[in-house]
Amino acid sequence: MSAAMVPQESNNHRTLGRKLGLFTFSPEVGSGLPLWLPKGAILRDTLERFLRQEQLERGYLPVITPHIGKIELYKTSGHWYKYRESIFPPMVEPRSDAEERDHWTHSHDSCAAPSFEHALEAEDDEPDGIDVEAYILKPMNCPHHIHIYKSEMRSYRDLPLRLAEFGTVYRYEQSGALNGLLRTRDFTVDDSHIFVTPEEVEEEYINVIKLALFVFQALQLDDFAARLGLRDSASSKYIGSDEEWEKAQAVIMHAVEKLGIPYSIKKGEAGFYGPKLDFLFRDAPGRQWQLGTAQVDYNLPERFDLSYVGEDGQLHRPVMIHRANGGSMERLIAILLEHNGGAFPAWLAPVQVMFIPISDRHVAYAQGVAAQLRASGVRVEVDTRKERMNAKVRDAQEQKIPYMLVVGDKEVAEHAVSVRLRTNENLGAMPLTSFVERITNVINTKSRDL
Known part of the structure; x- marks a missing residue:
């Protein structure tokens, strides 16, 4: 789509x-x-x-x-000079006064320790007599990889x-x-x-x-x-x-x-x-x-x-x-x-299958089969709400869940599932083994089809 x-x-x-x-x-x-x-x-x-x-x-x-690096790293790469307006203000730590190390405050240009607000100039080296280390939140990964x-x-x-x-x-x-x-x-x-x-x-x-x-x-x-x-x-x-x-x-x-x-x-x-x-x-x-x-x-x-x-x-x-x-x-x-529109490929969807038990007596079967699917690497949820089946199907479709598996007395007796797609297509009942084979193939091949 x-x-x-x-x-x-x-x-x-x-x-x-x-x-x-x-x-x-x-x-x-x-x-x-x-x-x-x-x-x-x-x-x-x-x-x-x-x-x-x-x-x-x-x-x-x-x-x-x-996630941080010394400012010199980005001066060497050139990022500091080319993109300074898009870089978060530096954090400056004094090396000369241990008492001030833990007292960082924000200034116009930096997150600086007391008395070190002017330690950094736009493109100059550290001022004489001021012993500082300046760090920035990294704007790029390349200097670290280098x-x-x-x-x-x-x-x-x-x-x-x-x-x-x-x-x-x-x-x-x-x-x-x-x-x-x-x-x-x-x-x-x-x-x-x-x-x-x-x-x-x-x-x-x-x-x-x-x-x-x-x-x-x-x-x-x-x-x-x-x-x-x-x-x-x-x-x-x-x-x-x-x-x-x-x-x-x-x-x-x-x-x-x-x-x-x-x-x-x-x-x-x-x-x-x-x-x-x-x-x-x-x-x-x-x-x-x-x-x-x-x-x-x-x-x-x-x-x-x-x-x-x-x-x-x-x-x-x-x-x-x-x-x-x-x-x-x-x-x-x-x-x-x-x-x-939120309809991710089935292999990528956060929830790939929603089980919809028709009544409370079908919940145990749905949860048992859901556990089997999870063991096969499928992301599954079971809708146990006290809602009508059609409302559950509609809600799952609105959540763009690729497959809805409706289970009732017939599915429990035959160890099967009734399959509906988010596209509103009803595939009807199929043996559980057939559905597992179908969905695992779709996921593993990253198929565009459901």
């Missing part, structure tokens, strides 16, 4: 998130900070496990990094080195720019940084794009546009030489042309360190949002002085690929909601 097939308001992801019990927001917690409810947490966990498994099968290595790469000497035999993390980052978005899950102040990125030799970069980049396309297909997200973001030569925000930018741009263009992907070119949409290919999807009102991205970077390896030992025994500079298949998990789920 596409977003265009459902009225905009009913297909708004915030409306659907409330209706389906996936997430909420609280003004007491803060603007742009989603709270994931149990069904939403199951949805996210299922999506993350799918993405993680696909990455593991392709040689990605999981890592975990802190230091994992740097933690030991690398050989050309170690490359490509694919580091992957579902890393939560923080951006101080202006309140007027916040938009449900589409733009938040904390979000989790399906993030990876791949370190390759210059000879490997194009082949690796092609594999990165193939993985992104596979993910979109599995999520039934077919309608997207690919955009090649290049630097604007009139802007001063970009780093690196013309030669490095031309090499990176050539890698991306060769890759998309080999894969036969139509794409547009947009100047000014590159990262400050390199060009990128973005995958754009529309929300219910038709606005474009970036989900997946893949960027080629010759510049951060230079800034962080990365190296590997080549086949000739000499040190060489690796190339980085920055990659996120779905962008942020929050935005990906928002787009999924608005594209499918």
Whole structure:
């Protein structure tokens, strides 16, 4: 189901998130900070496990990094200077006075200890005579991954080195720019940084794009546009030489042309360190949002002085690929909601089966069969409310649950279930073993059909 097939308001992801019990927001917690409810947490966990498994099968290595980092890390990368307005204020800890260590207060520019409010200037080093350590909530994961790469000497035999993390980052978005899950102040990125030799970069980049396309297909997200973001030569925000930018741009263009992907070119949409290919999807009102991205970077390896030992025994500079298949998990789920109206593919649905016992005497059978389905990896609930069967079926359909299993005397006697779909199709009675085979096949193959 596409977003265009459902009225905009009913297909708004915030409306659907409330209706389906996936997430909420609280003004007491803060603007742009989603709270994931149990069904939403199951949805996210299922999506993350799918993405993680696909990455593991392709040689990605999981890592975990802190949610904060020293400000020097982001000065070296350049993020502090390029995106300071979107970075939460620094936290400054004095090293010289132990009594002041635990007394942090907020100032205009930072979360600073007493007498250290002016310890940080916009682009200057620490002032003379002030001994401080400054930390920020990480706005990106790449500097942390770079230091994992740097933690030991690398050989050309170690490359490509694919580091992957579902890393939560923080951006101080202006309140007027916040938009449900589409733009938040904390979000989790399906993030990876791949370190390759210059000879490997194009082949690796092609594999990165193939993985992104596979993910979109599995999520039934077919309608997207690919955009090649290049630097604007009139802007001063970009780093690196013309030669490095031309090499990176050539890698991306060769890759998309080999894969036969139509794409547009947009100047000014590159990262400050390199060009990128973005995958754009529309929300219910038709606005474009970036989900997946893949960027080629010759510049951060230079800034962080990365190296590997080549086949000739000499040190060489690796190339980085920055990659996120779905962008942020929050935005990906928002787009999924608005594209499918909350009717997730069966393998992804938070609740896949709802048992509907016709009367109280059928509850024990429903609960016993539900336990068997759970043992097969199916997410099941049993509706034991004192409601009429038709009302229970209607409620389950409104919750976009793929399968409703009605059980009465006949089903109990025959060890069967009566199957209805959220599409209102009635498949009638079938042996329990047949239904288990059907649903496990749908889940395992990530089928579009029920």
